[in-house]
Every structure is written in C-alpha cells, then in structure tokens.
Amino acid sequence: METQAAAAGDFRLYRAGDIALQSGRTFKDMFIAYKTYGSLNADKSNVILYPTSFSAQHYDIEFMVREGGALDPSKYFIIIPNLFGNGLSSSPSNTSWPNVGTRYPNVSYFDAVHVQKKMLLELWGVERVQLVYGWSMGGMQAYHWGALFPDAVERIAVVCGTAKCSPHNRVFIEGVKHSLMADAAYQDGVFTHYPARGVRAMGRVYAGWALSQTVYRDEMWRSPAYGSLEDYLVLYWETTFARRDPSDLLAQMWTWQKGDISDNTTYGGNLSQALSSIRAKTLLMPGAQDLYFRVEDNRREMEHLKNAALKPIPSVWGHRAGNPAGLTEERDFIEENVKELLLA
Known part of the structure; x- marks a missing residue:
C-alpha cells in the first residue's frame, strides 16, 4: 500500500x-x-x-x-x-x-x-x-x-x-553513543527531555572521526561561514545531529553496530x-x-x-x-x- x-x-x-x-x-x-x-x-x-x-x-x-x-x-x-x-x-x-x-x-x-x-x-x-x-x-x-x-x-x-x-568501528560508535547517553536527560534507557548537552558532545566526538587529521591540520574546514574551529564545531557538527531525534540516532547506531x-x-x-x-x-x-x-x-x-x-x-x-x-x-x-x- x-x-x-x-x-x-x-x-x-x-x-x-x-x-x-x-x-x-x-x-x-x-x-x-x-x-x-x-x-x-x-x-x-x-x-x-x-x-x-x-x-x-x-x-x-x-x-x-x-x-x-x-x-x-x-x-x-x-x-x-x-x-x-x-x-x-x-x-x-x-x-x-x-x-x-x-x-x-x-x-x-x-x-x-x-x-x-x-x-x-x-x-x-x-x-x-x-x-x-x-x-x-x-x-x-x-x-x-x-x-x-x-x-x-x-x-x-x-x-x-x-x-x-x-570491532574498531563498533568502538568508535560506542564513544559517539555514550556521549549522547551521558546526558542527564537519559534515564533508564529513555530520554526524559531533549539532551542538548549530549547532542553537542556527540557532534564534537563525531567531528574528530569523520574527517582526517589533514583536514584539521591544514584548516580545510575554513569558509566564510566558519571563521574559527569553534565556529565549525558548533555551526556544522553540533547542528548536524541536533536536527534529529536522539532516540532515532541511538536506533540507527544499533543498526550500524549490528551490521x-x-x-x-x-x-x-x-x-x-x-x-x-x-x-x-x-x-x-x-x-x-x-x-x-x-x-x-x-x-x-x-x-x-x-x-x-x-x-x-x-x-x-x-x-x-x-x-x-x-x-x-x-x-x-x-x-x-x-x-x-x-x-x-
């Protein structure tokens, strides 16, 4: 249907x-x-x-x-x-x-x-x-x-x-997952309210893995939108995952790890x-x-x-x-x- x-x-x-x-x-x-x-x-x-x-x-x-x-x-x-x-x-x-x-x-x-x-x-x-x-x-x-x-x-x-x-990929996801779950909003396996701190932490952890060391060393992330590394982390990486429901993110991480x-x-x-x-x-x-x-x-x-x-x-x-x-x-x-x- x-x-x-x-x-x-x-x-x-x-x-x-x-x-x-x-x-x-x-x-x-x-x-x-x-x-x-x-x-x-x-x-x-x-x-x-x-x-x-x-x-x-x-x-x-x-x-x-x-x-x-x-x-x-x-x-x-x-x-x-x-x-x-x-x-x-x-x-x-x-x-x-x-x-x-x-x-x-x-x-x-x-x-x-x-x-x-x-x-x-x-x-x-x-x-x-x-x-x-x-x-x-x-x-x-x-x-x-x-x-x-x-x-x-x-x-x-x-x-x-x-x-x-x-195994190494699973460990990477563990770090991302637990940065989100460490928020006080996560209680007994569910989010009681929006985990703003956890989402921000997740974005920053992810940023260190998604791009190579070269990109950061040579500041290839720079653009008119990002005048500093802090700008980039906040405006790109924190925002990327803030668009999604945190329970949805955890569900997809479960799928990924079990792949x-x-x-x-x-x-x-x-x-x-x-x-x-x-x-x-x-x-x-x-x-x-x-x-x-x-x-x-x-x-x-x-x-x-x-x-x-x-x-x-x-x-x-x-x-x-x-x-x-x-x-x-x-x-x-x-x-x-x-x-x-x-x-x-």
Whole structure:
C-alpha cells in the first residue's frame, strides 16, 4: 500500500504492514518513506536503489541524482528509501505505544533490505535491480542486498562501507553513543527531555572521526561561514545531529553496530561464505583516509568476492569523501567509477 506524505509533499510512504523482524519481534504498521527520480522503463530494467546513511534523510543525499551524473534520472529510475530510524521511515520518534522507549523493536539491515525488496515488488513489480548504490550505512545496505538477494541485483557500489561492522568501528560508535547517553536527560534507557548537552558532545566526538587529521591540520574546514574551529564545531557538527531525534540516532547506531551480511540463518555467521555468495558486480570505494571504514577492511573482503574492484577515493576528507557535497574531485572520481560499473 502506498500513501502520500501530506506534510512534506516530496516523498511518499510505503505501508508494509506488520513485519516479523529478525529479532523475533513484530513491528506493527511499518513504513518506508521514499522518493523517486526519473521513470521506470517498460521492461523494468533501469532501477537504481540509493538507500540513506546515518541520520540522513533523502534531502541530504539527493544531490548525487542529476542528469549527466552516474545516478542520472534521464536514464534510470532511482529510488531513495529512507532507512528506518531516520525520522521519516518508521523510527522511535514516530512509533506509537507500546513500542516506545526500551520497547522499541530495533531494526537490523537484514530487516531493512527485506522490506525494501517487498516495496519494490509490491509498488512497481520490480524483481531485479540494476544497481544498489550507497555511502556509509547506505553502502552496508548495498552489501546486504548483494549477499541476501544474489539473484535480484546486478551491481552494488559500496562507498565507504563494509560487509560487517568491524570491532574498531563498533568502538568508535560506542564513544559517539555514550556521549549522547551521558546526558542527564537519559534515564533508564529513555530520554526524559531533549539532551542538548549530549547532542553537542556527540557532534564534537563525531567531528574528530569523520574527517582526517589533514583536514584539521591544514584548516580545510575554513569558509566564510566558519571563521574559527569553534565556529565549525558548533555551526556544522553540533547542528548536524541536533536536527534529529536522539532516540532515532541511538536506533540507527544499533543498526550500524549490528551490521553483518552473514548474521542470519542463511550464512550462520560465516562472513567469507556470505561474501563469496555475492554474484553482483561489486565496486568498493573506501575513502583513502577514512578513520573508521578502513581500506584494509575492504581489501580483506576482496579476497572472497568473485567479481569486484577496489578503488579507494584519493582524498584527505576521510569518511566525508564518500558523500562529496561540495567536493568536486571526489564526486568526479566516484561518478566516473560508478558510470564504468553501470556499463560493465
């Protein structure tokens, strides 16, 4: 079932109904907020799925959709499904009692991609996807598509993402998560009021990980908007996460930390088997100086992939290199390689 989102007007809601989650919980009345670009062709062979990243909504990533670019709406039917927990799709902030607070049924990537697949079939009759493209948590979803639906996806482009959240990555998220939870507003697993101090602390912790040391050493963050490092931390990083409900942020961090394409009954935790089962043409594009999705993680995954290319993004912008808003060279590099993948 599909409904129009009255408030925003530029996206629609797919009502998936009651979904049995991987955890054994049932998510009542689950829904995906999505936006489409371009037109579906007659044989339904031009679909690109572009899932969102941590805390992002489709507004934040749709700049990559443009004529002449890799995600060209004049050629492809591009669908951005908002990931659960981002405040538009089913999230703690829009889920009703009794599934609130500590009773919220956390959603895995496994759950997310299965509902996405259900949506494609029910709304458009699409059984096979030309490409799943994603950055960060979006890239992890692309990896899950490749492993869980090997016959349903032609290509995956994983930008600054991995098949499994690494131990070091989990530790990074622990620091971010606990800076938010340390606020006095967080009591017994729920926020009793808005955690302003925790959100500010979270933004500052995140700032040290999302960009490389080079960016800070050479003051590459400077712009007319940011006259000092303090300006940058306050006006960019604190503001970035202040846009979102804190419970939503924690829910997506749960999804992120649990990310593992082999954590299911199909693969039983055997990551190498899950990787070797991917038949999609695979493009791995880690950031050369990403501090938490490391090039080495992708290099080790490559040992088990059958049809893959590893092309690190030559950039000092760390994790941000994979989301190249305002980064011309990084965007050109990503789009050139994705275009090549689409022709393969």
